[in-house]
Amino acid sequence: MPERRRGAALEQALLDAAWDELTAGGYTRFTMDAVVKRAGTSPPVLYRRWSDREDLVRATLVHVLRKNVLKVPDTGSLREDVLTLMREINATRVQLVTVMSVYLASYHLETGTSPAELLDPADTDRKQAVDAIFDRAVARGEAESERLTDRIKALPFDLLRQEILTTYAPAPDRVLEEIVDTIFLPLLR
Amino acid sequence: MPERRRGAALEQALLDAAWDELTAGGYTRFTMDAVVKRAGTSPPVLYRRWSDREDLVRATLVHVLRKNVLKVPDTGSLREDVLTLMREINATRVQLVTVMSVYLASYHLETGTSPAELLDPADTDRKQAVDAIFDRAVARGEAESERLTDRIKALPFDLLRQEILTTYAPAPDRVLEEIVDTIFLPLLR
DNA sequence: ATCATTAGATACGCAAGTCTATCTAATGTG
DNA sequence: CACATTAGATAGACTTGCGTATCTAATGAT
Numbered sequence: 001m002p003e004r005r006r007g008a009a010l011e012q013a014l015l016d017a018a019w020d021e022l023t024a025g026g027y028t029r030f031t032m033d034a035v036v037k038r039a040g041t042s043p044p045v046l047y048r049r050w051s052d053r054e055d056l057v058r059a060t061l062v063h064v065l066r067k068n069v070l071k072v073p074d075t076g077s078l079r080e081d082v083l084t085l086m087r088e089i090n091a092t093r094v095q096l097v098t099v100m101s102v103y104l105a106s107y108h109l110e111t112g113t114s115p116a117e118l119l120d121p122a123d124t125d126r127k128q129a130v131d132a133i134f135d136r137a138v139a140r141g142e143a144e145s146e147r148l149t150d151r152i153k154a155l156p157f158d159l160l161r162q163e164i165l166t167t168y169a170p171a172p173d174r175v176l177e178e179i180v181d182t183i184f185l186p187l188l189r
Numbered sequence: 190m191p192e193r194r195r196g197a198a199l200e201q202a203l204l205d206a207a208w209d210e211l212t213a214g215g216y217t218r219f220t221m222d223a224v225v226k227r228a229g230t231s232p233p234v235l236y237r238r239w240s241d242r243e244d245l246v247r248a249t250l251v252h253v254l255r256k257n258v259l260k261v262p263d264t265g266s267l268r269e270d271v272l273t274l275m276r277e278i279n280a281t282r283v284q285l286v287t288v289m290s291v292y293l294a295s296y297h298l299e300t301g302t303s304p305a306e307l308l309d310p311a312d313t314d315r316k317q318a319v320d321a322i323f324d325r326a327v328a329r330g331e332a333e334s335e336r337l338t339d340r341i342k343a344l345p346f347d348l349l350r351q352e353i354l355t356t357y358a359p360a361p362d363r364v365l366e367e368i369v370d371t372i373f374l375p376l377l378r
Numbered sequence: 379a380t381c382a383t384t385a386g387a388t389a390c391g392c393a394a395g396t397c398t399a400t401c402t403a404a405t406g407t408g
Numbered sequence: 409c410a411c412a413t414t415a416g417a418t419a420g421a422c423t424t425g426c427g428t429a430t431c432t433a434a435t436g437a438t
Contacts, residue, residue: 004385004434026298028217031425042386047427098294101354105291108357109215151367155348162347165290165354168297178340186376193404193415220395231416236397385434396423404415 014039014046018060023095027102030057058118061103064096065122072129078137078188083180085133086160090170097164130157143188156184203228203235207249212284216291219246247307250292253285254311261318267326267377272369274322275349279359286353319346332377345373 005013017039022030032053036043050056073084107115134153137143159179163171194202206228211219221242225232239245262273296304323342326332348368352360 006383006385006435010385023298026295028295029299032427033425040386042388043427044387044429045385048384051427053426098298102291102294102298105287105354105357106215106217109212109287109291110218114357149371151372155372158348158351162351165294168294168303182338183340183344183376187372195405195413195415199415221397222395229416231418232397233399233417234415237414241396380438382437383435385432387432388430390429391427393426394424396421398419398421400418400420402415402417405413407412408410 010041010045011049012063014041014049015060015063018056019064022057022060022099027057027099027106032056057103058115061100061118065118068092068096069125070129072132074133074136076140078133078140078142079180079185081133081137082156082184083176085129086156086176086180087173089157089160090164090176094164094168094170097161098168101165126157130154147188152184152187155187156180159183199230199234200238201252203230203238204249204252207245208253211246211249211288216246216288216295221245246292247304250289250307254307257281257285258314259318261321263322263325265329267322267329267331268369268374270322270326271345271373272365274318275345275365275369276362278346278349279353279365283353283357283359286350287357290354315346319343336377341373341376344376345369348372 014035018030018035021034021038025034030053032043032046035056036046039046046056050059070085070088073081073088075081075084104114104119107113130153134143134148138145138148156179160171160176163175163179203224207219207224210223210227214223219242221232221235224245225235228235235245239248259274259277262270262277264270264273293303293308296302319342323332323337327334327337345368349360349365352364352368
């Protein structure tokens, strides 16, 4: 019976349980009781750390966003770099994108604002990853920097997100290639 | 005090109240009581028509989707047709897109499926509107039909939706033009 | 070994929301 | 004008989930 988790280890376990609960049942069915049960612990353990449901949801999202940092690929070609990054997003972030879309839109409908503390770090992160790729592409002469507007740099990733948000599943690889080869790359020449 | 609404008129009023409630507080705060209050009526009136919360939400979305049918523009130029349609979406559908994104993703997280009865009619509708525009553009020789893949036809609208879903506000007109002039149209030539 | 800390169990009070049962009075129809 | 319908008010039973209070026992530090 013993083997009690403590401190940081316990906290991770709680946040993981909360995340599983979020992805399994969604925002509406997310209850403190369910998290407690899934984590195999009891209410006070949860409430000692997060004062209420909202607090726990935010902490869970931050936790997951921090854990899921994208590796920036460096394959030597822009096409492969972009595809590799898209494949990684595709493989690891379908649920994150889905849950975030619910959370962000709900948050906006309820408060009229957006949760900056969540968005800013994640955005900064993604921009840096993407910029690194494009800087190298420009250095190699694969793209002219004047063509690379922010909107075009974001384009393949926006389209992938769109794809995920209409199917709630990873996009087939041929879709990724279609996006890159028939939309993104042609715009750079 | 009299002046009682009845039948269809009452039903419209209830659905309108439900919609206002959805956009004002979001999916989570959407309660039968709030709808009843906003509509200025009482619980049995609601329950006589829709058996529960879920039922009412779905009916409300169907109601709003039916009311908001896009006019298909015919300005004589592809650029203006697309921009006009985007402007109309931009002006009338920010809240609809926001609420639908929450509903669809929540629905998926909770059930693992998508509510076909909502998506199919709306999709069919939009495809017909968009296809009409492109058929005329091809007839005028403004675009080659082989370049007009489904993905490219959907592109400006996907990007607009993306824009709406990151700001929860109408996109500035210059963004619409940027999308059309620097991304969409160049892909047709 | 002792002790402070904190995990974990149990139970409960409270608030909010759902849905129903039971009236009454307004409304349109024949 | 009489009657069938149905809107609308009120009250309540029931459920669910939140958050807390009160224990006990495990754990690590000194």
